Amino acid sequence: MRLLNSRARQRVGEIRLTRQQYEAIRNEVLQKAPLETGGVVIGQVAPSGRDFDVVAVTGPGPNAIHERYHCSIDADYAQLHMRALSEDKRNVPAADWHSHPAGLRVPSGPDQAAMAQLEADGYALRAHLIATVDTEGFHLDGFIKRLGCKIEPARIVFVEPDPHALFQRLRGLAGVDTLVKREVMIVGAGSGNSLVVDGLVRAGVASFSLVDQDVVSTPNLVRGIFEARDVGRLKTEVLRDRILSINPRAHVATFSHTIQEKQDALEIAAESADLIICGTDSQDANHSVNRLALKAGKPAAYGAALPEAYGGDFVLALPGQACYACVMSAISTPESAPGAPQPRGINYASGAAAALPPQPALGVNVSILAGVFTKLCLDFLMAGTGPSKGNVLFYGIEPKPPFTDSFQTIWQEVLRKPGCPACMTDDEFAARQGERPHGVPASLAEIIRSAKPKARIVPLDAA
Numbered sequence: 001m002r003l004l005n006s007r008a009r010q011r012v013g014e015i016r017l018t019r020q021q022y023e024a025i026r027n028e029v030l031q032k033a034p035l036e037t038g039g040v041v042i043g044q045v046a047p048s049g050r051d052f053d054v055v056a057v058t059g060p061g062p063n064a065i066h067e068r069y070h071c072s073i074d075a076d077y078a079q080l081h082m083r084a085l086s087e088d089k090r091n092v093p094a095a096d097w098h099s100h101p102a103g104l105r106v107p108s109g110p111d112q113a114a115m116a117q118l119e120a121d122g123y124a125l126r127a128h129l130i131a132t133v134d135t136e137g138f139h140l141d142g143f144i145k146r147l148g149c150k151i152e153p154a155r156i157v158f159v160e161p162d163p164h165a166l167f168q169r170l171r172g173l174a175g176v177d178t179l180v181k182r183e184v185m186i187v188g189a190g191s192g193n194s195l196v197v198d199g200l201v202r203a204g205v206a207s208f209s210l211v212d213q214d215v216v217s218t219p220n221l222v223r224g225i226f227e228a229r230d231v232g233r234l235k236t237e238v239l240r241d242r243i244l245s246i247n248p249r250a251h252v253a254t255f256s257h258t259i260q261e262k263q264d265a266l267e268i269a270a271e272s273a274d275l276i277i278c279g280t281d282s283q284d285a286n287h288s289v290n291r292l293a294l295k296a297g298k299p300a301a302y303g304a305a306l307p308e309a310y311g312g313d314f315v316l317a318l319p320g321q322a323c324y325a326c327v328m329s330a331i332s333t334p335e336s337a338p339g340a341p342q343p344r345g346i347n348y349a350s351g352a353a354a355a356l357p358p359q360p361a362l363g364v365n366v367s368i369l370a371g372v373f374t375k376l377c378l379d380f381l382m383a384g385t386g387p388s389k390g391n392v393l394f395y396g397i398e399p400k401p402p403f404t405d406s407f408q409t410i411w412q413e414v415l416r417k418p419g420c421p422a423c424m425t426d427d428e429f430a431a432r433q434g435e436r437p438h439g440v441p442a443s444l445a446e447i448i449r450s451a452k453p454k455a456r457i458v459p460l461d462a463a
């Protein structure tokens, strides 16, 4: 017996979790600080009897109460998760996690009492994670209490795929190596952008910030990456989990609110991004992204589907060149440059604040458009420059106006519009002082005519 004990003491117990679970805790703690937050850790006691394998980590749930030194998690929410995992009888909610915003990195008195409640609850082992944030950053400390033993510190161990093997099949592709250093900000986590994110992470992009306020609903399941088990969850969190389930070493920040809210935090995220990728269903939101990109001096890519996703349009707005507002005003004006495509069905000119009603579209059409968009974004991230053919791409899947053929590309080069209200330079602003506030610059028609449309047809297989 003595021998067994001394052997058992040779190593501390381990709490094994994925980067994805770790990031979920970290994200929740950072969002709620300085208030306390927590959740349930569902997992299995490892065959060793000393270690705990984490299967799932829950958040606090929507009806949790967060206070400075206390958090009551939403019991209904926690039970929903536990029921979902109860099929595997080895899964036990034998662990919990919570934050100590005040910085205490060991279990408090009440924590120790809760962990000691082993015998009564019938668990062979209870695991406990304490998350703290101090000047050195975020910490996650693990503790294990087994029957008849004292509470002992446990080692946090990450289980993850072999990082060397992960991108093996990309090795040798020109430019791909640089993607691991690229950071993208994703605005809109709907069906199209969910596929873009999936494509980016599989290509090696490893830093994301995700902005979307929406939750997954059942109609979302026919397009994008969403699954039935995601219904009711925030799209940002589903996408974060997706990213980390492919590349557990990726960094993901989530902003589960609109692009108009919490500007300070979004500006910081935008400043560190190499590309802002926008796929929202609202012109208002797109123009907010435009303002954010201009303020941060960052390139932004905009993707939108035409009705029924028979085609789409893509805009790459680089600093100092035509911004999103420049492009929209050029391609929406009736006296557009000759040859400029005039897609029907989407009213660019309206500047309508309201989001478009969800359009019926086949998932495969959305996937094709998302693939085109992903490719444009990846090419930019690898090269650091836009396509030579233009800054606006119309891509037609079906031969409906403005497309005359299936799988057709139409490129356009839209020039920066001097005096554009969104990207006006200081000089232009100074020159416009004294102009009538509602005066349309006389040169507008000229500017549009000078937009040099590069409309041309390029077969996809030749591209």
Ligand SMILES: [Zn+2]
Pocket (backbone or CB within 6 Å): 098, 099, 100, 107, 108, 111
């Ligand atoms: Zn505590």
Ligand SMILES: [Zn+2]
Pocket (backbone or CB within 6 Å): 322, 323, 324, 325, 326, 327, 417, 420, 421, 422, 423, 424
């Ligand atoms: Zn502009």
